[in-house]
Amino acid sequence: MGIDSTIPAAEVITLTEAKAHLRVTASDDDTYITSLITAARNYAEQYTRRAIPTQTVTYTLDAFPAEIELPRNPVQSITSVQYVDDNGDPQTLSSSLYQTDLTGTVCATIKPAYDEDWPDTRAVYNAVTVTYEAGYGAAGDSPDTVPLSLKQAMLLVISSLYENRENEIVGATPAEVPFSAKCLLDGYVLHLI
Numbered sequence: 001m002g003i004d005s006t007i008p009a010a011e012v013i014t015l016t017e018a019k020a021h022l023r024v025t026a027s028d029d030d031t032y033i034t035s036l037i038t039a040a041r042n043y044a045e046q047y048t049r050r051a052i053p054t055q056t057v058t059y060t061l062d063a064f065p066a067e068i069e070l071p072r073n074p075v076q077s078i079t080s081v082q083y084v085d086d087n088g089d090p091q092t093l094s095s096s097l098y099q100t101d102l103t104g105t106v107c108a109t110i111k112p113a114y115d116e117d118w119p120d121t122r123a124v125y126n127a128v129t130v131t132y133e134a135g136y137g138a139a140g141d142s143p144d145t146v147p148l149s150l151k152q153a154m155l156l157v158i159s160s161l162y163e164n165r166e167n168e169i170v171g172a173t174p175a176e177v178p179f180s181a182k183c184l185l186d187g188y189v190l191h192l193i
Contacts, residue, residue, distance in 0.1 A: 002060045002126065003071050008053035008135070011037050012146045013154055021155045022162055033162065040157035043177065044150060049190035050074070052146060054135035060126040064118035067111040072134045073190055075100075075108035079131040084122045093119070107190055108132075153184035 018033050019025070045052055051072040056079070059071060064083070078100055081093040097116050102108045110130065112118055121127040137145030156178045 004058045004060075005051065005072065005134075006056040008041075008055045010053060011041055012053050012136075013037050013040070013151060013158070018155065018158050022159060029162075033158070036158045036161045037154075039161060040154040043157055044154050044185055045072075047182070047185050048150075048188040050188055051134035052136060052150060054133060054137055057132055057134050059130045059132075061128040061130075062125055063121050063123075064128055067109050068128075068130060069106075070108045070110070070130065070132060070134070071190075073107050074134060074136065075102045076133040076135070077102075078110065079133065080129075081110065082129045082131075083119060084124055084127045086120050086122055088122050088124075091119070147188070149184045150188060153181040156181035156184070 015030060015034055015037070018037055019030075022033065024033065041052055044050075049071060051057060051074070054076065057070075057072045059068075061068070078095070081095075081098060083091055083093065085091050097113055098110050099113050100108065100110050136147065136150075160178050160181070
């Protein structure tokens with residue numbers, strides 16, 4: 001199994017927003033702050049198991065399970081379900097052969113349509129590939145489509161990383177991700193079954 005996603009077209013926190021939160025007015029650290037924005041988003045996505053800005057996610061499995069639980073939510077749409085057949089040829093499954101629940105209580109799922117079964121796959125790694133769009137809002141939408149608590153948590157992470165640039169502090173314990181950021185993110189953690 002594997003998960004890969006495209007780099008989002010834009011971050012949900014702008015450099016201006018981050019600098020305002022940090023109370024930074026000079027442009028000397030703009031490149032550094034921009035990298036912290038990406039790092040904070042990556043942390044939030046890993047912690048919650050969600051896609052935050054809209055992105056294309058590719059999820060691979062070695063075979064079809066009874067039901068596919070998609071690991072990055074919220075899912076907007078399924079682009080394709082592809083598999084390697086018994087002959088070793090790549091195939092794309094018709095969308096009429098499967099059904100989706102993109103608003104599942106735990107995570108979005110895909111299973112065979114009524115009275116259908118998954119096709120047989122060749123016994124190879126990554127025999128099944130699901131490609132889908134996930135995240136809050138469509139590409140180009142306002143970043144305001146992202147829940148405020150997720151953005152606030154990312155700002156807290158950015159602030160912590162900006163203020164604590166070194167991993168060793170003489171005479172003090174190094175700071176980890178702020179408790180307040182984790183509290184804000186906890187409500188969005190995706191617990192796969």
